[in-house]
Amino acid sequence: MTMHAEYTMLMSAALDDEATPAEQQHLRDHLRTCAECAGVWERWQAVDRRLDAAPLMLPSLGFADTVMARIAAQARKPQRARWLNSRLVVVLLAAGLVLALALTGLLLYWGAQNPAQVTNLFFAALRGVGTATWIFLGFLRLMGGVGAPALAAGVGLLATLTCVFSILWLWVVGRGHAMMTDPVAVS
Numbered sequence: 001m002t003m004h005a006e007y008t009m010l011m012s013a014a015l016d017d018e019a020t021p022a023e024q025q026h027l028r029d030h031l032r033t034c035a036e037c038a039g040v041w042e043r044w045q046a047v048d049r050r051l052d053a054a055p056l057m058l059p060s061l062g063f064a065d066t067v068m069a070r071i072a073a074q075a076r077k078p079q080r081a082r083w084l085n086s087r088l089v090v091v092l093l094a095a096g097l098v099l100a101l102a103l104t105g106l107l108l109y110w111g112a113q114n115p116a117q118v119t120n121l122f123f124a125a126l127r128g129v130g131t132a133t134w135i136f137l138g139f140l141r142l143m144g145g146v147g148a149p150a151l152a153a154g155v156g157l158l159a160t161l162t163c164v165f166s167i168l169w170l171w172v173v174g175r176g177h178a179m180m181t182d183p184v185a186v187s
Helices: 005-015 021-033 035-053 063-113 115-143 148-181
Strands: none
Touching: 005 021, 005 035, 021 035, 063 115, 063 148, 115 148
């Protein structure tokens, strides 16, 4: 539909009896030359006549109160959702922290009991991290169109995780080595 916006506004003003005589004449001149706008004008006039002929309906008693109560209820929903979501995030973070602490404790206990295996596992983990880094960087090169910020964030995250795990393993290995060589540390 390629109806002209200017004439749409004129039709609306004419239906509302807000068009000046000059605007009404301008609209009539256009409607004589544009069949598409003339068809729209006829349909709009028919709808306007039906609306004028329809009986006036009054809202029921309490309609405004009902609408306002519904609006208030809708406004409260996002607040409840935010409250629930914030509580859920706190619970999930707390559960994650407890799980991380428990796994760290188990890892430290195991490392203290098996210092020789810790060294082997440490170097195997470093090889695994190196391989994962190589695969990850290859994947990012394939994705090419991701953009510099996303690429930098991904590489930064991978580097951070690599450092954290390396430091943790070095600490475990050092602790296990100290327990093997220092009889006081064992008791």
